[in-house]
Amino acid sequence: MAPIVSVRDLTKTYAGGFTALDGVSLDIEEGEIIALLGPNGAGKTTLISTICGITMPTGGTVEVGGHDVVRDWRRARDLIGLVPQEIALEPFSTVWNNVRFTRGLFDRPRDDAHLERLLRDLSLWEKRDAKVMELSGGMKRRVLIAKALSHGPRILFLDEPTAGVDVELRRDMWRVVERLRGEGVTIILTTHYIEEAEAIADRIGVISKGRIMLVERTEDLMRRLGRKELRIELAEPVETLPDTLRREGLERVDGGQALVYTYDTHAERTGITALLADLQAAGLQLADLSTSNSSLEEIFVGLVKEDAA
Ligand SMILES: Nc1ncnc2c1ncn2[C@@H]1O[C@H](COP(=O)(O)OP(=O)(O)OP(=O)(O)O)[C@@H](O)[C@H]1O
Numbered sequence: 529m530a531p532i533v534s535v536r537d538l539t540k541t542y543a544g545g546f547t548a549l550d551g552v553s554l555d556i557e558e559g560e561i562i563a564l565l566g567p568n569g570a571g572k573t574t575l576i577s578t579i580c581g582i583t584m585p586t587g588g589t590v591e592v593g594g595h596d597v598v599r600d601w602r603r604a605r606d607l608i609g610l611v612p613q614e615i616a617l618e619p620f621s622t623v624w625n626n627v628r629f630t631r632g633l634f635d636r637p638r639d640d641a642h643l644e645r646l647l648r649d650l651s652l653w654e655k656r657d658a659k660v661m662e663l664s665g666g667m668k669r670r671v672l673i674a675k676a677l678s679h680g681p682r683i684l685f686l687d688e689p690t691a692g693v694d695v696e697l698r699r700d701m702w703r704v705v706e707r708l709r710g711e712g713v714t715i716i717l718t719t720h721y722i723e724e725a726e727a728i729a730d731r732i733g734v735i736s737k738g739r740i741m742l743v744e745r746t747e748d749l750m751r752r753l754g755r756k757e758l759r760i761e762l763a764e765p766v767e768t769l770p771d772t773l774r775r776e777g778l779e780r781v782d783g784g785q786a787l788v789y790t791y792d793t794h795a796e797r798t799g800i801t802a803l804l805a806d807l808q809a810a811g812l813q814l815a816d817l818s819t820s821n822s823s824l825e826e827i828f829v830g831l832v833k834e835d836a837a
Contacts, residue, residue: 530594531555532607532683532714533579538588540574540738548574550738551588558682561705561715562743563725566735572718573613575735576685579716580610592683606634609681613688615668617675619661623652626660627674634679646674649704651696666697673701677708684708686717690724702728726750751794757820758800760787763813770810775799 533556540549548571556562564572577583579590581601590597592604618626627643647653650670655663660671676684686705690698705715705728719725725732726746733743742749765784777790777799791798807814 529558532558532593533716534589534591535575535579536589538575538578538590539586540571540578540583541586548738549578549585552735552738552740553588554733554740554743556714556716558714559709559712560730561709561717561728562731562733563729563746564716564718564733564735565720565722565725566718567720570735571738572735573687574738576610576687576716576718580608580685581605582610606679607682609676609679609684611669611672611676611684611686611689613691615665615672617660617668617671620659622657622659623647623663623671623674624656626671627678630675631678636679642680643674643678646677649707650674650700665692666694669693669697670700673704677704681713683714683716686715688718688720690719690721751792754793755790756793758789758791758803759818759820760789760807760814761816761818762786763815766812772806772810773803775803778803 533554535552535554538549538552539547541547550571552571552575564575566572574583578585579592579597581597581604584598590604593607595601595604595607597604618629621629624643624647627646628638631639631643644653647656650673652667652670652674655667660668663671673686673689686701689701693701708715717725717729722732729746731743732746732749734741744752762785766780767784769778769780769787773787779788779790780786781788789800789803791800
């Protein structure tokens with residue numbers, strides 16, 4: 529099946545000369561949830577805005593549902609719902625009218641039942657007659673989501689959806705995302721939180737300095753990167769490792785006072801039992817043992833550092 533979003537060699541250099549996207553290519557399949565992960569300023573928002581036809585590319589192409597987002601922007605945009613990072617709402621208008629107006633912009637027939645369901649899902653129904661300016665920041669974010677979904681888009685973009693939102697909104701949001709997933713809606717979100725990406729995304733793309741560094745199925749990425757460290761404090765330091773202990777992943781550290789064994793938490797065998805047996809056989813006395821997660825956060829920081837190196 530043709531991808532629903534196809535990005536080819538996309539570049540964006542802003543008027544001031546700054547290159548925010550530097551040759552990005554990415555295919556997104558219909559119905560998948562993809563998380564774009566990257567530090568501040570990596571180019572995530574620029575990528576989303578360009579796919580949505582809001583930012584003009586300086587090179588390359590983007591097709592959404594087979595429509596070029598520049599030449600055929602209206603048809604491409606019609607398939608898209610965008611929840612932006614910044615709150616941009618009509619402050620004097622009510623919640624209901626804000627959402628209904630957006631649906632109207634997409635030339636959809638009136639469908640109050642659809643809008644009611646959306647507002648209920650987002651715990652906004654009680655506030656439907658309130659003016660947007662009277663709402664809290666969290667409520668305004670809910671309105672942004674309702675607006676983005678008002679015309680029943682096939683693709684939903686969520687730009688940093690959970691930055692600074694409370695637990696309830698996060699929960700409501702993920703409930704809506706689950707429902708949309710069930711309906712086959714494609715979801716593209718940007719986030720700083722790798723745990724969030726891991727929890728909901730089918731694939732994770734890592735962006736740094738305007739480039740896609742990797743795109744992988746979440747489970748493959750986690751398997752590849754899901755490593756843990758076992759630290760073995762020795763009663764007496766060892767000068768060199770006996771041959772019977774030499775193996776992949778084992779290192780002498782702190783002048784031989786400790787050994788660090790890195791293993792794959794997903795592997796069928798971690799090799800820990802054999803290692804401990806070999807340590808005993810080699811006559812090494814253990815003073816202490818501890819394990820630490822190579823946390824997903826650290827992995828991410830590591831990836832970005834790698835790029836900077
Ligand atoms: N209109 C603009 N003019 C000039 N530079 C811009 C413009 N918009 C963004 N940039 C720059 O492009 C780079 C990428 O910005 P972008 O907002 O895409 O990053 P991001 O990954 O979404 O970051 P964040 O997580 O902070 O939102 C940044 O260095 C930013 O300063």
